[in-house]
Amino acid sequence: xxxxxxxxxxxxxxxxxPLTVKCTYSVSGNPYLFWYVQYPNRGxxxxxxxxxxxxxxxxxxxxxxxxxxxxxxxxxxxxxxxxSDSALYFCAVRDMLKRGSTLGRLYFGRGTQxxxxx
Amino acid sequence: xxxxxxxxxxxxxxxxxxxxxxxxxxxxxxxxxxxYRQFPKQSLMLMATSNEGSKxxxxxxVEKDKFLINHASLTLSTLTVTSAHPEDSSFYICSARARxxxxxxxxxxxxxxxxxx
Numbered sequence: 618x619x620x621x622x623x624x625x626x627x628x629x630x631x632x633x634x635p636l637t638v639k640c641t642y643s644v645s646g647n648p649y650l651f652w653y654v655q656y657p658n659r660g661x662x663x664x665x666x667x668x669x670x671x672x673x674x675x676x677x678x679x680x681x682x683x684x685x686x687x688x689x690x691x692x693x694x695x696x697x698x699x700x701s702d703s704a705l706y707f708c709a710v711r712d713m714l715k716r717g718s719t720l721g722r723l724y725f726g727r728g729t730q731x732x733x734x735x
Numbered sequence: 736x737x738x739x740x741x742x743x744x745x746x747x748x749x750x751x752x753x754x755x756x757x758x759x760x761x762x763x764x765x766x767x768x769x770x771y772r773q774f775p776k777q778s779l780m781l782m783a784t785s786n787e788g789s790k791x792x793x794x795x796x797v798e799k800d801k802f803l804i805n806h807a808s809l810t811l812s813t814l815t816v817t818s819a820h821p822e823d824s825s826f827y828i829c830s831a832r833a834r835x836x837x838x839x840x841x842x843x844x845x846x847x848x849x850x851x852x
Binding site: 664723727 | 739768769841846
């Protein structure tokens with residue numbers, strides 16, 4: 618079974634400092650990994666994904682994530698945080714698409730609330 | 736990027752009435768649509784998955800007679816909450832996945848806040 622763990626409910630960081638939001642995963646086979654951000658009363662916005670290739674994935678709004686197979690982690694990072702980055706962040710892993718099937722659900726972590734203070 | 740819309744963005748209804756929420760993929764055709772429910776400060780809970788023209792597949796514990804899902808076209812899915820009760824109050828988010836073409840990207844709607852009084 619696929620699962621995602623976000624060990625931190627909250628991350629607080631000062632503006633201008635680097636930020637890390639942690640995510641570990643458990644999958645059978647190769648993982649498809651995603652990060653999404655959610656602002657209050659809004660849907661999820663895609664930030665970045667890892668399918669294959671370079672372990673460092675660059676995404677929207679200056680975010681990046683590092684895929685580490687040995688540690689089964691996919692931590693989200695940003696070199697310099699902005700107050701506007703304050704939001705709820707979700708890590709997700711996709712079930713492998715089976716041949717002939719259009720299914721392939723996303724399994725979400727419980728989310729990490731990021732607060733960037735001025 | 737691809738856009739998914741939801742309507743209404745918020746709705747208040749009386750207990751016992753039914754509410755319909757629409758989800759549309761605006762600039763792509765969606766082979767599959769997903770309906771999620773989210774409680775405050777919690778993760779998304781997948782309610783059901785629907786493929787165009789087929790019956791929805793409901794997750795365990797989700798009442799299919801209460802949460803009616805219709806995926807009539809490649810750009811429209813609806814969720815009807817029948818005989819709503821206060822415990823159905825929640826944030827409902829739909830998501831759509833595009834037709835084949837590389838990895839099937841999944842796009843999310845802005846959500847619908849349902850309050851049942």
